[in-house]
Amino acid sequence: MQDALIFLLPLTLLLVHIVSRLRLRHAPTRKAAYARLTAARSALQRMLHTLGLGQPDVYVTDRFATHRLLVHGAAAGGAFSDRPPSIVPSAVLSRRRHYNINSAPYGPLWRAVRRNLTSEILHPSRLRRYGPARRRALGGLVADLDRQRASGGVVLAVESLREAKFGLLAAMCFGGGVDAGLVRAMADTQDDLVQFFLGLRVFATLPAVTGLIYRNRWRKLVELRRQQEQTYLPLIDARRDRASRHGEAPLYVDTLVDLRVSDEHAASAGTRRRRRRQQRRLTDGELVGLCSEFLGAGTEPAAAALQWIMANLVKRSDVQRALRKEIDAAVGADADEVREEVLGRLEYLNAVIMEGLRLHPTVPMVLRQVMAEDHVVLDGRRLPAGTAVHFPLARLARDKTAWADPREFRPERFLAGGEGEGEGVNLVAAAGSAGEIRMMPFGGGRRICPGMASPCSTSATSWPTW
Numbered sequence: 001m002q003d004a005l006i007f008l009l010p011l012t013l014l015l016v017h018i019v020s021r022l023r024l025r026h027a028p029t030r031k032a033a034y035a036r037l038t039a040a041r042s043a044l045q046r047m048l049h050t051l052g053l054g055q056p057d058v059y060v061t062d063r064f065a066t067h068r069l070l071v072h073g074a075a076a077g078g079a080f081s082d083r084p085p086s087i088v089p090s091a092v093l094s095r096r097r098h099y100n101i102n103s104a105p106y107g108p109l110w111r112a113v114r115r116n117l118t119s120e121i122l123h124p125s126r127l128r129r130y131g132p133a134r135r136r137a138l139g140g141l142v143a144d145l146d147r148q149r150a151s152g153g154v155v156l157a158v159e160s161l162r163e164a165k166f167g168l169l170a171a172m173c174f175g176g177g178v179d180a181g182l183v184r185a186m187a188d189t190q191d192d193l194v195q196f197f198l199g200l201r202v203f204a205t206l207p208a209v210t211g212l213i214y215r216n217r218w219r220k221l222v223e224l225r226r227q228q229e230q231t232y233l234p235l236i237d238a239r240r241d242r243a244s245r246h247g248e249a250p251l252y253v254d255t256l257v258d259l260r261v262s263d264e265h266a267a268s269a270g271t272r273r274r275r276r277r278q279q280r281r282l283t284d285g286e287l288v289g290l291c292s293e294f295l296g297a298g299t300e301p302a303a304a305a306l307q308w309i310m311a312n313l314v315k316r317s318d319v320q321r322a323l324r325k326e327i328d329a330a331v332g333a334d335a336d337e338v339r340e341e342v343l344g345r346l347e348y349l350n351a352v353i354m355e356g357l358r359l360h361p362t363v364p365m366v367l368r369q370v371m372a373e374d375h376v377v378l379d380g381r382r383l384p385a386g387t388a389v390h391f392p393l394a395r396l397a398r399d400k401t402a403w404a405d406p407r408e409f410r411p412e413r414f415l416a417g418g419e420g421e422g423e424g425v426n427l428v429a430a431a432g433s434a435g436e437i438r439m440m441p442f443g444g445g446r447r448i449c450p451g452m453a454s455p456c457s458t459s460a461t462s463w464p465t466w
């Protein structure tokens, strides 16, 4: 069977590649081309499944099943915590030896790097120390928008938002003194990676083989990674021998350089004492991957969420007026800024953000993969190891049986007495009180987004970095 797999898989991939390329050339639009590719992929999956190789994907749209599978313990047939093989560049290029938080298999490495991010950087007590950096980024954003407005052309608010957000995260990662041109170069490479990301899906299976078939893509990936290493590694090296300065907000890169993770190969057979000794530092590849993840995962979904919220505000002048009224009442009509300590009191603003996140989740899908040790049961049947389980977020949040007029942008539903009251608490706990999940823009269960509000917070306006 193993021999058959080694022979069959590359051959089939090659066939599918050739066939789909021929057909793609005649596809009238990119959308049609994408639909054909998806159809080819499903056909391949069905074929492999028929041959007894691989498992078909499963889609879960029921809100009770979503809760049980992601949040409940194994006894209830759920709580699996791994994702399908990652296509993030560091994992693909290192043949799955270098992981970031997102791509790491559930285990000691994932625990160590995730705990480092949540406790050293995103914990509210730490986040408070980035207040000055946030104010600088916000000042820069407002000045940029004003400049565009004054020049009389179209105001590209989304670009300004993304730039400001990336700049803030770069300051939290590498410090505020990094040259602006270098930060822009990092943002450009990150942007190229985001644009290129879907193209990387072909490397999810057997990258050694698919890398040969899709040579141009592979070369581009290597080039983007080289650019990242060229910009990140000198900044990382500069922090290795730093003198710690009292009272300085910790930089993400410092916490990573100082971090020790268990050396899993050496530790597997060791005693507890030996295990402690067999800790290692993160490799350069891991450091670049983790910094890139921090900048990318922190920028894109937040910028996209703000874009959707603004699009809805443009369409709804009544919502704009209500927001203005609430803000004026809280800080006065002449105030230049809304201070962070006021944000938590702005209930209507909170409702607008929650409704934006519900109606337009910016990450389309939460993904899990059943591992051999998992006991995941769906519709009374145990899912076999290897099954990829998809949770489509927009379907979940637009469920007619859970929300009234789910396709309407209606912030009021998140005000006191509304059907979404308290949903912010559920987002944090990822556990609806009735054992259901009605929306999960930040995912759910053990792999829930660490970038969302801290566990003690119940308000969407307390997003850590805006």
Ligand code: HEM
Pocket: 101, 102, 103, 114, 293, 294, 297, 298, 299, 301, 302, 305, 362, 363, 366, 367, 440, 441, 442, 443, 444, 445, 446, 447, 448, 449, 450, 451, 452, 465
């Ligand atoms: C509006 C803003 C954001 C949205 C909508 C968002 C959404 C998500 C979603 C849906 C997931 C997958 C969760 C799952 O599989 O259950 C995720 C994972 C992740 N996010 Fe976010 N995110 C946001 C901001 C951030 C920020 C600011 C950071 C860090 C600076 C961040 C870092 C991560 C990381 C590291 C993971 C992987 C977690 C793991 O595998 O343990 N995100 N995010």
